[in-house]
Amino acid sequence: MTTPVNVTVTGAAGQIGYALLFRIASGAMLGPDTPVRLKLLEIPQAVKAAEGTAMELDDCAFPLLAGVDIYDDPTQGFAGTNVALLVGARPRGAGMERADLLEANGGIFAPQGKAINDGAADDVRVLVVGNPANTNALIAASNAPDVPKERFTAMTRLDHNRALSQVAKKAGVPVSEVRRVTIWGNHSASQYPDLFHAEVGGRPGADLAADTAWLTGEFIPTVAKRGAAIIEARGASSAASAANAAIDHVRDWVLGTPEGDWTSAGLWSTGAYGVPEGLVSSFPVTSSGGDWQLVEGLEIDDFSRARIDASVAELAEEREAVRSLGLV
Numbered sequence: 001m002t003t004p005v006n007v008t009v010t011g012a013a014g015q016i017g018y019a020l021l022f023r024i025a026s027g028a029m030l031g032p033d034t035p036v037r038l039k040l041l042e043i044p045q046a047v048k049a050a051e052g053t054a055m056e057l058d059d060c061a062f063p064l065l066a067g068v069d070i071y072d073d074p075t076q077g078f079a080g081t082n083v084a085l086l087v088g089a090r091p092r093g094a095g096m097e098r099a100d101l102l103e104a105n106g107g108i109f110a111p112q113g114k115a116i117n118d119g120a121a122d123d124v125r126v127l128v129v130g131n132p133a134n135t136n137a138l139i140a141a142s143n144a145p146d147v148p149k150e151r152f153t154a155m156t157r158l159d160h161n162r163a164l165s166q167v168a169k170k171a172g173v174p175v176s177e178v179r180r181v182t183i184w185g186n187h188s189a190s191q192y193p194d195l196f197h198a199e200v201g202g203r204p205g206a207d208l209a210a211d212t213a214w215l216t217g218e219f220i221p222t223v224a225k226r227g228a229a230i231i232e233a234r235g236a237s238s239a240a241s242a243a244n245a246a247i248d249h250v251r252d253w254v255l256g257t258p259e260g261d262w263t264s265a266g267l268w269s270t271g272a273y274g275v276p277e278g279l280v281s282s283f284p285v286t287s288s289g290g291d292w293q294l295v296e297g298l299e300i301d302d303f304s305r306a307r308i309d310a311s312v313a314e315l316a317e318e319r320e321a322v323r324s325l326g327l328v
């Protein structure tokens, strides 16, 4: 049997964790021929709940699941890990300022970055889901100096998938006929879902984007504020769709993106598209050979430029805040 891939999931007892673990164990993330060993990392108070989830994983008798271990210590939780899904984060509490939120998350993502640096496998790939995802990824990467920066990514795939679905509805085509949509910037309400390079039902996405009332009054705000709309309707934040996006992100990273399409992921910027180096920002990407490649050479018009710049400015502010806290 092939050696199992070690997959660490933090926040394993949370609602995204519950929607994610069973799909990883079923082979949806790494394919039907790759056994996985799950390493669940939680805080001590939630270890018992994680044990309950592990019992249910046992009860599924997944042929690909080589084992489940539970930890409350990041050093052990990331030892030998190949894929790390950093889902657990500190939510914004009542009366909490943004600086407090960033500081609380720094207390989680800095030690996790160090533990990944010291003990993860040489091929480790990290996806940060916990919010603020981009800046948490920046903190983790900055605390892992020996791990190449491109191995730390932040999840904007849920935003990407939301955009695909909204466009398909608007155009009256199946989702499979929507390609090359891009999410730029931060996983926040400032993000910019870009249709100008897309193809929708065989036609240029720019045709749809020409309806500026729909574009600016409906499409962009619906995608950017979808998380809040889900909370309003469900009484809880997105969980299954977030887990699905995490599966999509890692699957594409490891196994590759389809020919003729691209996806969106938060990557450590090397300065492309005017995004300052060292910010973790969402870009259009393809994947092959297990690495992300930036889609280069897209023409960015003034409308898109202004929106990308606004979201990137927010990322720069977040970086300043975590810098002044000594977290990066």
Ligand code: NAX
Residues within 6 Å of the ligand: 010, 011, 012, 013, 014, 015, 016, 017, 041, 042, 043, 046, 087, 088, 089, 090, 091, 108, 128, 129, 130, 131, 132, 133, 155, 156, 157, 158, 159, 187, 227, 237, 238, 239, 242
């Ligand atoms: P839950 O509150 O249900 O679960 C979070 C879990 O993380 C809890 O079990 C908690 O004990 C655990 N945890 C907290 N600190 C930890 C630490 N230091 N080490 C390990 N585990 C720790 O939240 P859930 O709904 O699962 O959401 C998780 C995170 O995903 C949140 O930060 C949320 O904002 C974020 N999201 C990100 C999305 C994205 O697209 N990037 C979309 C969905 C979601 O909103």
